Amino acid sequence: MTNKSIQTALIVDDEPDIRDLLEITLTRMGINTYSASNLEEAYSHLSRTEFHLCLTDMNLPDGNGIDLVSNIQKNHPNIPVAVITAYGSIETAIAALKAGAFDFVSKPVELSRLRDLVDSALRLSQQQENKESKVSDAQEDKLLLGNSETMQKLRGQIRKLARSQAPVYISGESGSGKEMVARMIHQLGPRADAPFVPVNCGAIPNELMESEFFGHKKGSFTGAVENKLGLFQAADGGTLFLDEVADLPMAMQVKLLRSIQEKTVRPVGEQKEIPVNVRILSATHKDLNNEIDEGRFRQDLFYRINVIELKVPALRERVEDIPLLAETMLKRVADECDIPNARLSTDAINALKQYSFPGNVRELENIIERAFTLCEDDVIHAVDLHLQDNSSDARQTIDSAPAQQRNGVNLEEYLETIEKQTIEQALEETRWNKTAAAKKLGISFRALRYRLKKLGME
Template identity: 50%
Template sequence: MAYCLIVDDEPDIRTLVALFMKREGVPTLEAADLAEAREQLDRQGEEIDLCLADMRLPDGNGLDLVDEIRRQRPHLPVAVITAHGQVEAAVRALKAGAFDFINKPIEQDTLRRLLRDARNLQPARPATPPAAGTEGNDSPLIGQSRAMRQLREMIGRLARSQAPIFIQGESGTGKELVAREIHAHSSRAGGPFVPVNCGAIPGELIESELFGHHKGSFTGATRDKPGLFRAAEGGTLFLDEIAELPLPLQVSLLRVLQERRVRPVGGTEEVPVDVRIVSASHQDLHQAVEAGRFRQDLFFRLNVIGLRVPPLRERLDDLPALSTAIVARLAARDARPVPSIDPAVFQTLAAQPFPGNVRELENLLERAMALTDGDRITEEAVAPHPMMTGEEEPASALAACPGFIPETDEQRNVLTALQQTRWNRSEAARQLGMTLRQLRYRLQKWGVE
């Protein structure tokens, strides 16, 4: 690394950071205000690889510098320095394009982590799509539709930041794949990627699973357990179906995000953690906040950067590439020749609603391959089959739950999946990307039996 530019009006802060950087072999430049910082950037901007800027400066706001650098030098990472407890200020900085933030008083471990992440940054580039018919060593996000090109471009940009990301998308769209791509293109790619389904962990165990526990802290705690936050140290923690998190745990999670420390169950001291949080849900968290099921302050903290994964119906142009790649992967798994796909198959697929999105497409193609004896998948193999989906119209499926009228896309998707699986709840849950417990909870809440 060349120079680190330190922008702070407190000489002690500048000296502290400069001494640390010198020990790490990084020369520094210093500025006491925005004007000096701009002069340094004009003189030696090409040789500056990292900038640390205080939020409050005598002649302006550190966010102004963040915005200028983002527009003029987008590859230069900027970390802002905030007073302890100024979470909203840190979130504003991340939304404005800051690479990361550090709190006062500044700790050496925090500076060491920041320097490591800045050194590991890769040039911003979109995730490269795999060629059709391959398994995609570069990216599992297949397709050349406009929606997918935009998604890959966003992944390349967001991977350079340490800001929390919230991924919204319907069940089966590939939210975990997107989270893995963000991790793989980030400065944390060498660390672990730890996925957690918040809806699949029993409520009484989720605090212990996330934060860890000490031996003897509750019945069954026969040994110390570090927890998933500490398991993701130096990497990314992916909190899937974050909307399923119980309200009491939402309070604990908010504190962890603010303090970057966890307290194990039964413990008295907090342990520092170094993880990036990526969360996801198929639910609309804005509605969950309005309904009182999700804390607004936690949503504000998680949704620093929002990312939407398009459903399959919005990228039907990708059906041939997706289908070809899925069939090739399934054939490799089963050690059989890769069957070809009749062109008419894609027209049949495009006419289907796919409430389960890419996951449902994969299930359908797996069934088609099982029904295909030869080396070619035909239109008949993917056509709706009465023994598999039932011949009833959606209204007849509702006859089993009189008085219930679906009002949301989620309710319609669930009922459609149940109809297609002849009310096999386990299979419907699999198609929808839910656990059976999550599906049962929804049906009970909606009064559907």
């Protein structure tokens, strides 16, 4: 067996010149290399030697690279495999990623791109070897609460996807926790030390979209008073999370597709393209297949971002997790107010379990926060929850709302401003007597205290 302190790579290619190039490059990086010209030789090496990385060509005399990827996935799952594809062969690269390849690199091989890929693969291999990750099991549970079979399966899928560099499309209803899933994929993978950059595609004005994504050069348009890095460059080395990707206008979809495929961006006003190394995760609550049928989303972009789909369950699909989620949320809110004994009554928990939650986890959090401010004696009863009508109209209202309102971007800020102004007015009219101000506002003293703390007005 190979000394574990020495990193070892298997190179599989039937072209001697390519093998030599890869061997020289990896050797200069301090990596021991073994070479094979076909699948038979590769399998022989794998049976005798412990590897930290495998680089394989797609076309081999006795099979193809996907055969090798599948074999390693089955028999040596801790070895990251990168596939070398022909130039422009995106379909082949996607097929390899779906089979379980860590990443791909196109011919002619760019050495800088190859070194980045090898570094990422070896970091992942090191995580596996040390049985460590950037997020412990306890942290995972905190990030994505739930003991249901559905959630245990989801966490297992996340761990597996974190090992790959394949683009992942995260589907699920509004408020179900898609961004949290994206963060976990990032934090459990080899890019964990690099930036995670989330962007709400529905919240960027069309006229600023190209500048936001790709950056711009000083003087490239009115108002461009200095150079600006775009979101791709901000996420370089890390992960770019495109939330509500279905809201991108068609013209931007074309430019985004090119940047993803070519791994480059061209800032507004620049003549040359800049290489970027980002992993793309995307999400939307909409049905992208329907968006394609209606002509609102490009099919080629869909295939590029939807290499692997991960579905996040709605809260009503994991009812058994509701008590744990509600109690955890209540503890967080109560701790902020130094009230350690707050609890949910049995009737409140039963009411929550019978509610359909059209707004999912986000709605549950809002319900718990509101109920905490209104309840008496630190106990939340069913009547304090003020659950809305459980009809299907609630879901239609959420899913048909404008993107900015649905994601709480401008609407939440607006409502917060109104709330601050109302509280300030009541405090001024009572000469900042909080007890009198609470009475004037029709809420309890504790409710006012909580709102002041949450709004940063203490």
